[in-house]
Amino acid sequence: MALIETRDLWKTYTMGDEQIHALRGVSVSIERGEYAAIMGPSGSGKSTLMNLIGCLDTPSKGTYLLNGKEVSTMNDNELARIRNEEIGFVFQTFNLLPRATALHNVELPLVYAGVSAKERQERAKAALEKVELGSRMGHRPNELSGGQRQRVAIARALVNNPSILLADEPTGNLDSKTGVEIMALFARLHEAGNTIVLVTHEPDVAAHAHRTISIRDGQVEKDEAKAPISSAP
Numbered sequence: 472m473a474l475i476e477t478r479d480l481w482k483t484y485t486m487g488d489e490q491i492h493a494l495r496g497v498s499v500s501i502e503r504g505e506y507a508a509i510m511g512p513s514g515s516g517k518s519t520l521m522n523l524i525g526c527l528d529t530p531s532k533g534t535y536l537l538n539g540k541e542v543s544t545m546n547d548n549e550l551a552r553i554r555n556e557e558i559g560f561v562f563q564t565f566n567l568l569p570r571a572t573a574l575h576n577v578e579l580p581l582v583y584a585g586v587s588a589k590e591r592q593e594r595a596k597a598a599l600e601k602v603e604l605g606s607r608m609g610h611r612p613n614e615l616s617g618g619q620r621q622r623v624a625i626a627r628a629l630v631n632n633p634s635i636l637l638a639d640e641p642t643g644n645l646d647s648k649t650g651v652e653i654m655a656l657f658a659r660l661h662e663a664g665n666t667i668v669l670v671t672h673e674p675d676v677a678a679h680a681h682r683t684i685s686i687r688d689g690q691v692e693k694d695e696a697k698a699p700i701s702s703a704p
Contacts, residue, residue: 472539474634474666475501475524477671482519482575493519495689501668506661506699508669508680516689518639521670525558525637526550539635555583557630559636562627563643565620567627569610573599573619574608577627584631598626602656618649625656626662629665636660639670654679657698 482494494516501507511517522528523535526542535542537553545553554560567576577595586594599608602622612620621641638657641692642650658679661667669680677683678699683692 473500474503474505474538475499475668476534476536477520477523478534478536480520480523480535481531482516482523482528483531490628492689494523494530497686497689497691499691500683501666503666504664505545505682506657506667506680506683507682508671508677509684509686510671510674511686511692512676514670515686517670517672517686519689520686521637521639521668522636524668525560526553538676547618555580556631557587557634559631559633561621561624561628561636561638561641563640565612565624565644567620567623569612572609572611573623573626574605576612576617576623577608580627580631592702595626598630599623601629601660602626616649617645621645621649621653622656625660629660634666636665636667637670638667640672641669642671642673642676651675659697 477499480497481492484491484493497520505564509517509520523530525677529543537557557646574592574595577598578591581591581594596605596608599605602625603620604619604626607615607619615623645653654676657667657669669676671677681699682696683693686693
């Protein structure tokens with residue numbers, strides 16, 4: 472059973488008298504343990520597809536199965552639990568609380584999940600160690616470099632041991648050297664068993680994945696598996 476399965480997924484927005492089809496019948500299947508990149512130019516529908524996969528939005532028609540369960544049948548509480556526990560989100564803009572330490576930022580999903588303070592701290596520390604930031608856990612975002620901030624965001628995404636790590640342009644705000652380091656980190660996380668879905672418009676970022684799903688004009692243009700490039704920094 473596929474971890475992610477979309478069947479004939481459409482997303483249509485109404486703007487005045489016009490209907491904009493952001494997705495036009497997208498069917499993709501991603502297995503547990505895969506490392507896939509969803510690629511396409513700006514306006515292709517790739518971010519719309521990511522929002523649907525991440526349960527941040529609902530399709531206009533079609534079916535989305537996550538872990539074999541149809542997402543459209545889930546209530547708000549179930550969807551909130553999935554967004555908090557099943558899916559780890561990594562955004563281009565990091566989305567960290569500026570006044571909170573790295574440790575507290577990473578703890579946040581566990582606060583929402585009702586985990587005890589002691590266990591929260593232990594799990595957040597372990598997640599920061601995993602992204603090689605154990606020595607910076609007491610620092611606030613403004614005391615960290617862009618790459619370190621993205622590592623905090625990745626640790627926060629990992630802290631609930633999610634089924635899927637969803638990353639939207641994760642190197643978009645980073646210089647090229649730091650971007651290579653972050654992609655090397657994703658490679659290690661994938662080797663450790665994480666399922667990773669990466670959204671990007673940059674071919675050199677997509678090249679790190681083992682499969683590239685190319686989206687154009689709201690449809691799958693190409694879907695190809697390949698050997699990834701070496702991710703050694």
